[in-house]
Amino acid sequence: MEKVKTKRHLVRNIVLIVLAVLVLGFVAYKLISGYVSSLPKYTYSYGTVTQDSMVSYPDTSFAVISDTHYYDTSLGTTGAAFEECLASDRKLLKESAELLERAVDRILESDVKFVLSSGDLTKDGERINHEKVAEQFQRLVDAGIKVYVVPGNHDVDNPLAVRYVGDGTEPVENVSEEEFAEIYSNFGYGDAIMRDPETLSYVAEPEDGLWLVALDTNEYEKNQPDTEEVWAGELVQSQIDWLEGVLAQAAEKGKAVIVLEHHGIVEHWEGQSKLHPDYLLSDYKYVGKLLTSYGVRLAFTGHYHAQDISLEDNGDEGFIYDLETGSLSTAPCSMRFCTISDNNFTDKTEHLIDSYGADFAASARAFVKKTIYTEAYNTLKGYRVSDKDSDYIADTISEAFLAHYDGNEDASTRVEIDKSKLSLWSKFIYSQYSYAIEGLWVDLEPADSNVTFSLGSVS
Ligand SMILES: [Ca+2]
Numbered sequence: 001m002e003k004v005k006t007k008r009h010l011v012r013n014i015v016l017i018v019l020a021v022l023v024l025g026f027v028a029y030k031l032i033s034g035y036v037s038s039l040p041k042y043t044y045s046y047g048t049v050t051q052d053s054m055v056s057y058p059d060t061s062f063a064v065i066s067d068t069h070y071y072d073t074s075l076g077t078t079g080a081a082f083e084e085c086l087a088s089d090r091k092l093l094k095e096s097a098e099l100l101e102r103a104v105d106r107i108l109e110s111d112v113k114f115v116l117s118s119g120d121l122t123k124d125g126e127r128i129n130h131e132k133v134a135e136q137f138q139r140l141v142d143a144g145i146k147v148y149v150v151p152g153n154h155d156v157d158n159p160l161a162v163r164y165v166g167d168g169t170e171p172v173e174n175v176s177e178e179e180f181a182e183i184y185s186n187f188g189y190g191d192a193i194m195r196d197p198e199t200l201s202y203v204a205e206p207e208d209g210l211w212l213v214a215l216d217t218n219e220y221e222k223n224q225p226d227t228e229e230v231w232a233g234e235l236v237q238s239q240i241d242w243l244e245g246v247l248a249q250a251a252e253k254g255k256a257v258i259v260l261e262h263h264g265i266v267e268h269w270e271g272q273s274k275l276h277p278d279y280l281l282s283d284y285k286y287v288g289k290l291l292t293s294y295g296v297r298l299a300f301t302g303h304y305h306a307q308d309i310s311l312e313d314n315g316d317e318g319f320i321y322d323l324e325t326g327s328l329s330t331a332p333c334s335m336r337f338c339t340i341s342d343n344n345f346t347d348k349t350e351h352l353i354d355s356y357g358a359d360f361a362a363s364a365r366a367f368v369k370k371t372i373y374t375e376a377y378n379t380l381k382g383y384r385v386s387d388k389d390s391d392y393i394a395d396t397i398s399e400a401f402l403a404h405y406d407g408n409e410d411a412s413t414r415v416e417i418d419k420s421k422l423s424l425w426s427k428f429i430y431s432q433y434s435y436a437i438e439g440l441w442v443d444l445e446p447a448d449s450n451v452t453f454s455l456g457s458v459s
């Protein structure tokens with residue numbers, strides 16, 4: 001009897017030791033992998049500009065549009081493949097051409113000096129769509145308003161440039177890097193005072209004393225035939241070296257710098273880098289630090305289709321605002337009208353969707369909500385969450401994304417999820433994603449639109 005008891009104790013102790021080793025191993029793995037992923041992928045030589053030595057920005061005014069995702073309807077608007085494309089996307093593709101035309105009309109009425117476009121000009125990099133975008137931008141240039149573009153992940157060497165025929169698709173001509181620079185020669189590339197020899201990055205001077213550093217953050221060289229293009233973005237070492245040279249020259253010549261790029265530099269909600277890392281530059285924290293170390297305070301980005309401004313404050317070593325502009329083809333179709341005066345930045349945001357009337361605006365918002373809802377619902381069903389609970393959670397998630405896309409999130413309008421209505425399994429799955437809903441509803445400082453802040457110090 002005593003022998004059996006001793007044997008049981010021994011087995012129990014072995015099991016406990018094995019469990020402890022497994023838990024400790026898992027914790028150690030998490031700590032080490034977390035530490036490794038927080039290290040820079042590339043090498044950076046930081047500048048020495050401090051808050052006290054930052055130059056003032058010259059007075060100017062400009063408009064910003066992003067993610068126009070232009071789609072010429074001659075490429076087809078019917079058939080099973082097109083319907084599938086619409087159902088899985090947030091974009092108003094059929095209206096995208098008219099939306100850009102209206103945006104250009106609106107800019108022509110304003111008194112801005114230049115326009116920035118932060119990537120994803122076309123649906124999927126089709127040559128015809130690029131040419132149509134260029135036609136619209138030419139209207140601005142003809143009226144004396146300069147335009148500066150930078151490509152997004154959809155725009156160059158995209159293997160999915162297609163037109164819709166019957167229920168299927170047929171490939172159409174896309175554009176290479178060289179062709180992109182040719183088509184947009186009147187919109188940045190021809191006006192560049194410096195070009196990165198390796199990529200579509202360039203520098204222009206849209207206002208005396210103001211350098212625009214347009215960065216090509218995309219990774220087209222990794223695109224594979226017949227598969228979706230690479231969404232992630234990064235600056236490789238040769239681009240970082242080039243950028244450091246540009247920033248050093250700007251500091252030496254006393255030029256203030258604004259950055260234009262597709263991918264984010266500062267997280268736009270707490271948890272974005274965990275749920276959607278491909279929307280931020282791979283080394284975003286280090287690139288942000290590099291820019292602030294040279295006194296850059298404004299970066300205009302896109303990609304996520306949200307109207308949001310967030311701030312990285314590095315204390316004495318400077319600060320940078322990441323001003324993400326929403327998609328012109330995703331409700332509410334935001335565009336920014338910006339002014340810099342006495343080293344203060346002011347944004348006035350307009351929602352182009354409002355120009356279509358209340359009914360269309362409501363249905364466009366419902367369309368965006370439905371596409372997010374469907375994606376969330378299918379993800380939850382993949383985890384075997386019940387239909388009823390998937391519907392409830394997906395609805396909550398889509399409301400959170402809609403609020404984030406609009407910007408200036410008003411948490412008082414949030415309907416909290418009642419967890420007592422969920423099954424035990426649904427509660428567990430929800431607990432894995434609740435950080436996203438919490439994060440999306442919290443607007444990180446400063447406000448996202450209709451806001452003024454100082455470029456001399458953090459207010
Ligand atoms: Ca914000």
Ligand SMILES: [Ca+2]
Pocket residue numbers: 307308309404407408409442443444448
């Ligand atoms: Ca926000």
